[in-house]
Amino acid sequence: MRIALLSDIHANLPALEACFKSIDEQKPDAVYCLGDLVGYNIWPNEVINEIRKRGIPTIAGNYDQGIGLMSDECGCAYKTDTEKDMGKISISYTNSLVKPDERRYLRTLPAHIRVEFQLNNDKLNLLLVHGSPRKINEYLFEDRDEKSLLRIMEQADADIMCFGHTHKPYHRILPAEVIDNTHYRHAINIGSVGKPKDGNPQGCYVMLTINADTSISNKDAIQVEFIRFEYDVEKAAKAVEDSPLPNEYADMLRKGY
Amino acid sequence: MEFPKDYKYSKEHAWLKVLDNEMALVGITEFAQSELGEVVYMDLPAVGKQFDKDEGFGSVEAVKTTSDLFMPVSGQVVEVNASLKDNAPLINSASFTEGWMIKIKMLNPSEAEALLDASAYEGLVS
Numbered sequence: 001m002r003i004a005l006l007s008d009i010h011a012n013l014p015a016l017e018a019c020f021k022s023i024d025e026q027k028p029d030a031v032y033c034l035g036d037l038v039g040y041n042i043w044p045n046e047v048i049n050e051i052r053k054r055g056i057p058t059i060a061g062n063y064d065q066g067i068g069l070m071s072d073e074c075g076c077a078y079k080t081d082t083e084k085d086m087g088k089i090s091i092s093y094t095n096s097l098v099k100p101d102e103r104r105y106l107r108t109l110p111a112h113i114r115v116e117f118q119l120n121n122d123k124l125n126l127l128l129v130h131g132s133p134r135k136i137n138e139y140l141f142e143d144r145d146e147k148s149l150l151r152i153m154e155q156a157d158a159d160i161m162c163f164g165h166t167h168k169p170y171h172r173i174l175p176a177e178v179i180d181n182t183h184y185r186h187a188i189n190i191g192s193v194g195k196p197k198d199g200n201p202q203g204c205y206v207m208l209t210i211n212a213d214t215s216i217s218n219k220d221a222i223q224v225e226f227i228r229f230e231y232d233v234e235k236a237a238k239a240v241e242d243s244p245l246p247n248e249y250a251d252m253l254r255k256g257y
Numbered sequence: 258m259e260f261p262k263d264y265k266y267s268k269e270h271a272w273l274k275v276l277d278n279e280m281a282l283v284g285i286t287e288f289a290q291s292e293l294g295e296v297v298y299m300d301l302p303a304v305g306k307q308f309d310k311d312e313g314f315g316s317v318e319a320v321k322t323t324s325d326l327f328m329p330v331s332g333q334v335v336e337v338n339a340s341l342k343d344n345a346p347l348i349n350s351a352s353f354t355e356g357w358m359i360k361i362k363m364l365n366p367s368e369a370e371a372l373l374d375a376s377a378y379e380g381l382v383s
Contacts, residue, residue: 077294077321131320134297138320148298148318 002026005128005190006205007034007164008061009051011094012194012253013043015203016050018231019193026207026227032113034164035061035130038106039074039094040195040249042239047194048102060109061130061165062137066091067098068107075137086246093244111136122215126208127158131165140189142170150174153185159216160186162206167192169204171224184219191226194236201256202228258383259287261353265369266378267329269311272353275369282357283329285317285348288382290356293319296348299341301358307333310368314359317348330368332361 004023009016023031033056038044044067051058060068062075074091078084098106112133117124132138133156140149140163149172153161169191176183191204198204209223237250260266265273270289274282290296298318308314308328315326338357340347347356363369373381 075320132297135295135320138297139322141322145316145323148316148323151298 001030001210002028003126003208003210004028004031004205005034005162005208006031006193007130007190008036008167008192009033009047009194010036010039010063010192011041011044011047012236013041013046013050014232014235015194016047018229019203019205020050020054022227022229023205028207031056032128033058034128034162034190035059035109036063036164037061038067038098039063040090040240040245041236042097042243042245044094044098045102048098048105052105057113058109059113059128059130060106060111060136063091063094064106064109065136067094068103068109070095070103077137077139086248089244089246090249117210117214119210119212119214124159124210124214124216125157126160126162126210127153127156129156129161129163131163133158133161137165139166140187141166142168142172142189146172146174149187150176150185153187158185160188160208160222162188162190162208164190164192167195167197169198169206169226171226173219175219181217182219183216184221185216186222186224188224195253196256197252199256200228201233201254203231204228258291259353260375260379262375264353264375265329265372266375266381267327267372268381269327269329270382271327271329273329273369273372274357275363275366276360278366279362280335281330281332281361281363281369283332283359283361284357285326285352286378286382287352289324290319290349290352292321293317293324294321295319296345299345299348299358301337301341302334304334304337307331307364310365326358328361329372330361330366331364333364334359335362336360
């Protein structure tokens with residue numbers, strides 16, 4: 001089974017359209033969205049409606065939660081006063097754009113999606129979250145201590161955990177000894193469709209392949225492909241510059257930070 | 258931001274509150290918790306463990322990042338704040354009071370004198 005996973009679109013319609021074009025070519029068996037549909041660009045309603053039109057199961061990101069509640073707080077970890085001031089403009093502008101029906105959709109999105117496989121008389125849990133199972137806005141970066149990641153996944157009963165929020169994709173295979181057997185867990189950050197921060201301005205999504213012989217005791221049982229796609233970055237950046245949003249967000253799109 | 262005057266501070270953003278000649282409470286400063294964001298998990302040592310000054314005694318996991326915790330002075334753990342197990346965000350809401358982490362018996366109380374006072378620590382972080 002091939003599962004396409006996308007996240008962190010952040011109101012970037014040109015990126016989402018290019019992402020869907022790529023996904024359609026891949027012909028996956030399922031598609032899930034891990035949230036943060038809105039914020040930082042001018043097309044929050046259009047992005048929401050593209051996702052809804054396709055009936056894609058979607059969970060709430062921290063920005064979706066903030067806008068769903070008409071809050072002025074998105075749960076983002078801005079470091080400097082400049083970043084905080086820019087963030088205030090973005091959430092205020094997004095709140096002014098999002099229409100009532102689209103806001104209701106954001107407000108009722110689920111927090112997690114759990115997909116349970118039963119292959120070869122064995123259980124395999126795929127857990128989809130935005131930040132982490134315990135906090136919608138927790139940043140799980142690639143350098144997170146292995147012990148910490150394993151504890152988070154064990155507590156959530158997740159064999160494969162997919163998440164977004166940091167906009168920096170990675171796949172870590174985490175071995176754990178369980179009664180004479182090695183149990184492999186997979187932590188997968190699926191990157192960002194519309195606001196990449198890993199130095200590559202191309203959009204990113206993940207194709208996860210679960211095989212018939214996939215098992216928790218086989219290290220290479222799943223395939224994780226990070227698919228990068230070109231999109232009209234200039235159109236998205238120009239839209240930012242022509243809006244009340246800070247121009248820095250356009251520069252971030254052009255350079256991928 | 259608060260910098261209580263009757264506390265001592267380390268450059269690693271831990272505070273020490275001396276209770277009497279030997280006993281002291283250890284926690285992290287209001288500045289430290291603001292840098293971490295909402296705390297979601299604490300890894301604290303068992304009672305009886307001994308640590309040297311500047312040795313790591315645990316770690317804190319918060320929404321923005323994780324951080325190791327370093328002893329401001331040498332000491333033996335005599336009590337761990339049990340409230341943090343179910344209520345880690347106490348570190349955020351009451352970092353200098355209910356959010357204390359461990360109570361220690363100082364092994365060399367004179368080390369406390371070498372720590373920063375409130376105004377020196379305030380100067381360090383502002």
